[in-house]
Amino acid sequence: xxxxxxxxxxxxxxxxxxxxxxxxxxxxxxxxxxxxxxxxxxxxxxxxxxxxxxxxxxxxxxxxxxxxxxxxxxxxxxxxxxxxxxxxxxxxxxxxxxxxxxxxxxxxxxxxxxxxxxxxxxxxxxxxxxxxxxxxxxxxxxxxxxxxxxxxxxxxxxxxxxxxxxxxxxxxxxxxxxxxxxxxxxxxxxxxxxxxxxxxxxxxxxxxxxxxxxxxxxxxxxxxxxxxxxxxxxxxxxxxxxxxxxxxxxxxxxxxxxxx
Amino acid sequence: xxxxxxxxxxxxxxxxxxxxxxxxxxxxxxxxxxxxxxxxxxxxxxxxxxxxxxxxxxxxxxxxxxxxxxxxxxxxxxxxxxxxxxxxxxxxxxxxxxxxxxxxxxxxxxxxxxxxxxxxxxxxxxxxxxxxxxxxxxxxxxxxxxxxxxxxxxxxxxxxxxxxxxxxxxxxxxxxxxxxxxxxxxxxxxxxxxxxxxxxxxxxxxxxxxxxxxxxxxxxxxxxxxxxxxxxxxxxxxxxxxxxxxxxxxxxxxxxxxxxxxxxxxxxxxxxxxxxxxxxx
Numbered sequence: 001x002x003x004x005x006x007x008x009x010x011x012x013x014x015x016x017x018x019x020x021x022x023x024x025x026x027x028x029x030x031x032x033x034x035x036x037x038x039x040x041x042x043x044x045x046x047x048x049x050x051x052x053x054x055x056x057x058x059x060x061x062x063x064x065x066x067x068x069x070x071x072x073x074x075x076x077x078x079x080x081x082x083x084x085x086x087x088x089x090x091x092x093x094x095x096x097x098x099x100x101x102x103x104x105x106x107x108x109x110x111x112x113x114x115x116x117x118x119x120x121x122x123x124x125x126x127x128x129x130x131x132x133x134x135x136x137x138x139x140x141x142x143x144x145x146x147x148x149x150x151x152x153x154x155x156x157x158x159x160x161x162x163x164x165x166x167x168x169x170x171x172x173x174x175x176x177x178x179x180x181x182x183x184x185x186x187x188x189x190x191x192x193x194x195x196x197x198x199x200x201x202x203x204x205x206x207x208x209x210x211x212x213x214x215x216x217x218x219x220x221x222x223x224x225x226x227x228x229x230x231x232x233x234x235x236x237x238x239x240x241x242x243x244x245x246x247x248x249x250x251x252x253x254x255x256x257x258x259x260x
Numbered sequence: 261x262x263x264x265x266x267x268x269x270x271x272x273x274x275x276x277x278x279x280x281x282x283x284x285x286x287x288x289x290x291x292x293x294x295x296x297x298x299x300x301x302x303x304x305x306x307x308x309x310x311x312x313x314x315x316x317x318x319x320x321x322x323x324x325x326x327x328x329x330x331x332x333x334x335x336x337x338x339x340x341x342x343x344x345x346x347x348x349x350x351x352x353x354x355x356x357x358x359x360x361x362x363x364x365x366x367x368x369x370x371x372x373x374x375x376x377x378x379x380x381x382x383x384x385x386x387x388x389x390x391x392x393x394x395x396x397x398x399x400x401x402x403x404x405x406x407x408x409x410x411x412x413x414x415x416x417x418x419x420x421x422x423x424x425x426x427x428x429x430x431x432x433x434x435x436x437x438x439x440x441x442x443x444x445x446x447x448x449x450x451x452x453x454x455x456x457x458x459x460x461x462x463x464x465x466x467x468x469x470x471x472x473x474x475x476x477x478x479x480x481x482x483x484x485x486x487x488x489x490x491x492x493x494x495x496x497x498x499x500x501x502x503x504x505x506x507x508x509x510x511x512x513x514x515x516x517x518x519x520x521x522x523x524x525x526x527x528x529x530x531x532x533x534x535x536x537x538x539x540x541x
Contacts, residue, residue: 056374060529074529081376082270090367096295097288108284109375109382111277153371158270 007070009034009161009193010055015064017050024050026216028064032195032209034160037187039204040197041240042213048197049089051213052165056086068161082110085154089165091146095139099130099149102138103156110157117156124152128182144175151182161193162186168200180205201237210236212243219243273376281377282385289389293396303351303397304404307344311408315340327468329500341410342496343465345398345420349428350488352394354456356386357435361442373526380523383436387519390435391428398424416499423498426508427491430515433522434487440525463489464496487514 010032017025025047032038042048054061057073057080066073068080093102100121107117125131128148138146147167154162164183168176184205186192196203204210210227212220220227220243224236233239293299315337326333363369372382402410402417412420438451460466462482469489473480483489490510497504 056370057528058370058373078273078376078378081374084374086370086374088367088370090370092367092371094288094292094368097291101288101291105284105288106371108281108287109372109377111273111280111377113280114284 006034008032008067009036009069010195011065011067012051012055013065013067015051015054015061015066017047017054017061017063024216025054028213028216028218030211030218030221032161032193034069034193035187035191036209037184037194037205037207038196038209038211040195040211040213041199041201041204042197043199043244045215046199046213047216048213049165050216052086052088052163052197055163056084057081082157083160085157085159085162087147087150087154087162087164087167089167089169091150093138093146093149093153096137098135098137099125099141100134102149103153106153106156112157120156120158121152124155125149128152142175144171144178147171147175147179148182151179155186155192159192161195163195163197165197166199167196168198168203201240204236212240214244214247217247219247278377278381281375281381282388285372285382285385286389286392289386289393293393299355300397303348303355304401306351307348307401308404310340310344310347311337311405311410327470329497329502329504335409337405337408338410339468340466341402341405341412342499343460343463343492344405345401345424345495345499346427346431346463346465346488346492347460348397348401349394349424349431349491350456350459352390352397353428353431353433353435354438354451355435356390356432357439357442357451360386360436360439364439379527383523383526384519387429387432387436390432391425394428394432395421395424412499413501415501419501420495420498423494426511426515427494430487430491430511430518433515433518436522437518437525440522459486459488462486463492465489465492487511490514 008031010030012028012030015025015028016023028047028051040048040051053059055066055068055073057077060074069083071079071083073080094105097105100118103121103124104114104117107114107120112120122131122134125134128151130145130148130152133141133145138149141149151162151164151167162183167183168179171179180203183194183196187194196208204224206224208224209222210220210224211218212227220230220239222230228234228236228239231239231242233242315335319336330338360369363372372386373379375382399417434455438455442451462479463486464472464483465488469480469483472483487510490504490507493504494507494511497507
């Protein structure tokens, strides 16, 4: 297995998307290497969820290309989607079913036999410290526990790229920290590539790659240190506010020619 | 971009995987349904009230002469029973449509749509799951109706099964198509007013069409154009071991059209979802 022969975990090339008049994404390009932890940083309305919707093919990208491990999501959706684990911003568990039933259902959606899905679910839940809650109705779990179940679910079909859209919204500090740690660990130990969308700047890990998305455009992309250095800032928070403020200053001067 | 498959690509999904997926979707729908006791009770009480109260009250008013497939004079209860069976399916179809809108708002729809199986297959599986639940409701209703002297021949109970599958698919597909057009949950009241009631009343469910024709030729024409009429007639004839070919043709044809439209509405490229302003954030 040659290192260099492996395609990128995620490659987004010149993707634009508009809802009627409103341009949600404007010529977005970025990439994530396998096993990398990447934080997609942007304020609410920056276009993060739209980007996720395009990657997960809720609807098609009409311009540009999106590839997951070399598979174009429009032309080879099956191969692309099988490599993807997704945790959506909204809670998407069936509240009236048990934790295990939710996970087995997800397994079925990926063609995994119930017995195997159950075994894997128990493994994942064990790792997340939720093994004892497997038989419980999801409704009885706390927000943080639900999130962890959703992560277990996203990993059930053994994807190689994990997408998380604002996964810590509405969680208390402890739950938040435990989810941050868990995902970082997955990335490190299992070689999972991670795209973590957030507006919380302190969720950028020291070794993270950073993509700054603002008003539908990528303002900066690269390892955290480089993004900070290139913005001439002291830390990532300052870099983010400099980048976005400079862009806002350009203000209405919009549509098109962004510096690549 | 390379066509060469990366080393760790999973094996392609074969027919067994498709079956597992279908089974999983039906299983989840059944689990949900069985947990919603209230929904089960409502699904039964609704047609039973029509049967026990409405039919009893109108028995004296409405004489039903001998119309095929009946060979003798029949009680009004017996006449409306197939219509009520179709109503159970109509409500069930719309209820699934409602739950799809709900699923979409709550996000659970997303978990279905990111499955690697083709979207058409996922939606058909979802429809079949809804049909399976409507079958359960219908047979319980028919069992209760038996004690109320609605007693089609035994063979009818078997013969009606394929008819119910077809009519359930047609009504479910209609519901699915509507669900793609309904933006928010609150609009379901509109579905009740503008879909369920007109479809039910302007059909042969409660009165034979010839009677309608005597009352108003225009209404008669509306009833003849209403696909629900054909679902009712398909079920009515099947319950007496007969096939109504025109009804079969209309139900199958409309079902196919609704289904194709629904799949297109949910397809990522032609989809209505994409044009609807998309997600927030």
